Amino acid sequence: MTGSASRVEVALLGGGIWAREEHAPAIEAAQNYLSFKAVYSRSAASAHSIAENISSPVDIYSEDTENRFDDLLQRSDIQAVVVSLPIGHQSRFIKSALLAGKHVLSEKPVAENIEEAKALINWYRTEINGPTWTVAENWRFLKSYEYAAKELKNLGKIIGFQGRQHDVVPENWKFNLTEWRRNPIHQGGYLLDGGVHYVAGLRLLLGEEPGNQIASLAAFTNQIQPYLPPVDTADVILRTRAGVTGVFQISRGTSLRADEWTIACSNGWIKIENETVTISRNGEIEVVTIPNERTGVPPEIRAWGQGLVEGKTRSEQEPEAALADLELIELMLKSGSQGGIPLECSHQDVLN
Template identity: 45%
Template sequence: MVGIALLGAGIFALEQHLPAIEAAPSSFELKAVYSRSQKSAESLASSSSSSVDVYFDTPAVEGKSLDDLLKREDIEAVVVVLPIPAQPGVIRRAVEAGKHVLSEKPVAKDVEAARGLVSWYEGEKRGELWAVAENWRYLESLEVAAAKVWELVTKREGRVTSFRLERFGFVAEGDKYFNTEWRKVPEYQGGFVLDGGIHFIAGLRMLLAAGGEEISSVACFSSLLEERLVPVDTVHAVATTQTGRNGTIAISFGTEFKRGTQIEILTTAGSVVWTPVSVTTVVKNEKGEMVEEVKEFKAGSTGVDREVVAFGEAIRRGSLEARQTPAEALKDLEIVQGLLESGEAKGAVKNVGP
């Protein structure tokens, strides 16, 4: 069993990571929690089902700082769930202290910072694992959808012809995520389009990868429909893969009267439509008739519990699954930043990737 600490006491840390860690007793033993303020750290600790040590930097108390936590030899791993701009510095400190790290998405606030962090980590050549938590890659429904796309392309010898990502929703003024100060006045590009939109890009990339495709360029128009959701809340784009297949991306956090998330992959052998609670596959049978298959999933799953377990397994194994690597998270960020930069340039085509 690995001793672990939870760094961050925000909504996602409290509602998702804390219960996920505590639900994996064969992998982890939660020993400590940290937040920048004593009040928030103690609040998080009070929500734990076990007695944990509390660390904070404000006010300054001897033996209670993040550095003090990272010095503990019985803590082998940390989960970093802090505001986006604060993540890279804490990741570095934790790795340098000899800890395995699972850090929340996005990998950094922009591609430049992310590439620098990934380059630094890879150059360290140390034994510590650094995984990036993109919980959508652990949604059971997405895994099934990816397997269906793979079957169409591999077993039925199809090829991807087009694709579509649509996510519409509305961040209300009373939304719990909106009412965090670092989100109200974001010190990073894209606002909710980066913070939340990167999930949808990760999902699209996962399904395209199952069909042997990767997005290589985007042309986007962006807008701000709700003035409080600065700097932008909506993007509409055309995306092109490395083989020249075109598809569309629409992500909005400012559309009040349309809700839902859907990804569609079209191939010459059939189609797959994914939502968080269903996977619909359409193929032709031996008679040439269209046959639809629908598989449904339980609502409310986030995938965090499964990604935490995967992190524990990676520590035991000594290597990460590809879907938790910083390199994979960097590709998600490159596409989101490409969308934002293209939007700023009024639809200019932006290449994404190295």
């Protein structure tokens, strides 16, 4: 077990649902590597809602008290921050924390759009020396996806794939009651906010073999539910550099229900549905259950903390990997807004 003297002292930036239900308990649970020291939110009330649900005593910072964000950044004992804020607000906090010498793990997506992400990554790579910036994508830490990706390597060449992610966001769902999700200023609404998870899962399954990277896509988009602007549905055709084609159907406003990726290979296929992995190999069907650790956030936070203690970052948490996820969603939205024209990818040459 790592001694407490070598643990990294961490602050959580954000007082929303995801910060409270996922990030805060995950930080506290990663006690081999992290020591939870402070919470910042716009309001003291939301910051206290985090503190009240964890056992560790933490200091509170907010914009409606004397102890504000700038005061938190001045603390030399806090070495790292987890940024769990609305999509449109994160970049400012990422930059401020890095400039203050803090390591940063920011919630996906990497930025609101490709151009902002490229500028932020370029600034980080050229101007920041010392503190690290990584991006949280919890689907890369789902055990069921890790297992499926490993098994795919034994089934030969990938020859096709299809994904169906169908559900409906209830109008009064707790996440939809947050203003920034109900009236999004970021592109794509829930298709960006949740869609990056699904394409991250696809990229993990396709792996890093030459030719498996997505080269282009075309999409049609639609808004089914009037309370889910600007669009809540997309049907996408994707092509890899090797010429393999696949389809991806995602809707947050449909009566259909599905959550699956199926990857066809020369010697069989694999379907993953949450924790259920079905493998067809030599005509034999095997169904296994691979339990995930909650949403994947606990192992994600633990891996980040371990990396900080050991002085290294994991390739799947580098911002360039998150940019590759973002690119697929943005091109999907752009293609849909232009009548389904094919668009080429430019940022897929990264590790998953």
